Amino acid sequence: MALVKISRGTDIQHKYTDGVSRVSVLEGAYKDATVERVSLQPGADFTPETYTREQHNQVFLVTAGKGYIVTPRRVFNIKEVSVFVPDFDKETFTFHCAADAKETMEIVHFVTELNDYDKTCLREAHMSLPRFRGVSEAWHYKEDFTGADIQQMMMLEHRNLGRLSMGANFGTGPNYIGQHIHNELEQWYIMLPGASFTYTAEEEKIHVQGGDITYTPHGSHHGSECADGEKFAYVWFELCENGYPGEIK
Numbered sequence: 001m002a003l004v005k006i007s008r009g010t011d012i013q014h015k016y017t018d019g020v021s022r023v024s025v026l027e028g029a030y031k032d033a034t035v036e037r038v039s040l041q042p043g044a045d046f047t048p049e050t051y052t053r054e055q056h057n058q059v060f061l062v063t064a065g066k067g068y069i070v071t072p073r074r075v076f077n078i079k080e081v082s083v084f085v086p087d088f089d090k091e092t093f094t095f096h097c098a099a100d101a102k103e104t105m106e107i108v109h110f111v112t113e114l115n116d117y118d119k120t121c122l123r124e125a126h127m128s129l130p131r132f133r134g135v136s137e138a139w140h141y142k143e144d145f146t147g148a149d150i151q152q153m154m155m156l157e158h159r160n161l162g163r164l165s166m167g168a169n170f171g172t173g174p175n176y177i178g179q180h181i182h183n184e185l186e187q188w189y190i191m192l193p194g195a196s197f198t199y200t201a202e203e204e205k206i207h208v209q210g211g212d213i214t215y216t217p218h219g220s221h222h223g224s225e226c227a228d229g230e231k232f233a234y235v236w237f238e239l240c241e242n243g244y245p246g247e248i249k
């Protein structure tokens, strides 16, 4: 069986009801996370279910489209690739695709199980919620196994949201993200519009493009190469299987 599970963007057929389409993907790939693709037509609203901090955590990644998220207190404008983490069931929130948008709003929605580590973190110390961050607002980091001009952006800091974290990598080919391993991290890649590169995990080599989503289990060597004329543009989302060692506070 393949190590890497993949949902190809080109395989998705949206069926809209009141301007909203929801398609589950990567079903059964990893026990503690479900993934769905949500697409909103111009003018459509989407109000997701909320969960208590004893039930589930959830993370929304907007990969394309313009509009806003509204809560009873605030509005977050969506102008670029952005992440949103609600404050559990504290307040409702609604995604709105701008009525004059030229394209649909595309969202990847993760719902994760909470283990004891998550529940402790979410009670004792975590980032303030709701969290909204556009990719241009993310702070930059650098891993030594990546090409010199690869841009690496932090969207959800490790250790600050229980087991979850998220970031993004950008670069133009020819370029590389060298082989490395995460012994504890379950990892999803969400390929952004315009992306085109080759992802290698252990013996598997997969060409991916904008719209694809992959899942790679922890403990797998992986890396990526992008050829001349290709582009790195993807978001990684990670779940640390047993939580991070050391102090939570």
Ligand SMILES: [Fe+2]
Binding pocket: 180, 182, 187, 222
């Ligand atoms: Fe990695």
